[in-house]
Amino acid sequence: MSDAGDFIDASLQREGSWFRAEDLRSRWGSGLQYYGASVGAVRGTVRDALRRHRGLTHDDITALSSELWSVPVYERRLSAVVLLQSKVSTLDNADLTRVEGFLRTAGLRELADPLAVDVVGPLVSGLDLLGRVRADSVLDRWAREEDVWLRRAALLAPLRAFRGGGGDWGAFVRRARQALALSFQHDRENSSEQDHESDPVREAVALVLDDVAKYRPELEFRVDVT
Template identity: 65%
Template sequence: MSEACEFVDDTLQRESTWERAMEFRERLGDGFKVYGASVGAVRGTIRDALKKYKDLGHDDITALSSELWADPVFERRLAAIVLLQTKVGILIPTDLTRLEGFLRQAGSHELADPLAVDVVKPLVAAFEGQARERALRVLDRWAADPDPWLRRAAETAAPPLD
């Protein structure tokens, strides 16, 4: 585990409460481990991590998001989304492949929806020219995929028809 990932994971565990963990378990079911950290704590942890690790570039950000996503812990996955949301401006078209994997593993609208709305949609909207055409082809493919989270993300992220 990278130093940045360890920082995020340790902080999320320190910010957790057993009461919130029980509430999350009831709401999310058995598909996730939960720490019991609030959404505010997740956001604050990512803010603090980005201050502490100021020199994280594109590859570092995407690697950290993958590290956080690797364990099926709800708060870690939410932290990956917040990280990507915060740094969406440095993401590139090929990052849609990583986001597709995250969506396939989301397992909950509480992860799939913010990933689609706060990461995929602004990412696709920022592309121009050939990059935009490629991204729209990816969304078309997602729209026809049997995975419900991909279809939902494609619908959410697709630009309005002119």
Template identity: 70%
Template sequence: MRDAGEFIDLALQREGSWPRADEFRARLGGDPRVGDLRFYGTSVGAVRGTIRDALVRHRGLNHDDVTALSSELWSVPVFERRLAAVVLLQSKIRVLDNADLTRIEGFLRTAQLRELADPLAIDVVGPLIAGLDTVGRVRADSVLDRWTREQDVWLRRAALLSPLRELRAGGGDWGRFVRHANLALSRPREHDDQAADGGLLREAVGVVLEDVAKNRPELEFTATGT
């Protein structure tokens, strides 16, 4: 998928601006976890438009094309390329399957930013799992169970945020979320790689609880630990 990847990269650079790149770098690049991530300064709207144009230009992308292109985009540490990979997966969610969680796990481990990890969890992992058949769903749920026990905070955060859309729509497994949330909240702080990790997890739980309180007030959350 090199042609599509080059088309997207060139379009992202063309739509970027140095002042906006400096703004993004100041706002997002201050976290020491971000490392050598670079910025083109391309707006979110332009990233979405670029993927839309690419899918028109390269019609009929199959599963292998989409996953290969997403990996190609993600492989270069540029924020907008990685955001484009997320938007691509969102746009082609129906061609993804249970096995793609392994690839997405790799993306989450290197995301290092809410702006990349959260849409992966909420808009890719969640809808992917919701669209699986019963057998696929059982396998995917076992993956999320494992993510909640992982050392990597972004995997744990993703496991918490992934059911948000399904819960909001009136479905989802509330009991599973409660178990995952209590596991995240009760995890001893000494196991976290960074002091902020616990905050990232509590924040994710809060996002889901706030949304559920507005949309499904009948659901109750009972904390079993601190």
């Protein structure tokens, strides 16, 4: 383990509490382990690590994020997300491959959504024209993926841009229709009652539409997401 990774892991374990860990396990299941550290403690730990290791390069940051994510502990994976959020300005188009791997194994909205909204979205917005074209092709592919977390990420990524008066609404509409088409197809194939409100893709579309209704009422996309 790297020095920075060891510092973060040890700090998170010190900040943990068994009752918080048990509460998280009861809410989210046993797919991950839990130290029981608070979100504030995770953010503070990453901030302290970056102060201790000021010379971390782009490659150091991305390698550290993979190191933290590699162990299935919720707080470690959240710290990887916070790390990428903190250094998103240093990321480039090639880093979407790494983030895609994280999304495929996220399994929780609490990990997948900040990756989409606070990492993928700003990363894409900060690219030059050629980089943006390449990144858009990646998001188009995510919207057609069987993996529900990739489809959700493709839809939530431009949320901050929409709030700020930017973003490509046409691209969102296209991706939403593609992502929803897969959800509807799965409904037909399963031919069983399903709680549509729990579908991460339908939920993502609804979240964006609700948000846009507040910040950008001129943008419209009518679709049944129930």
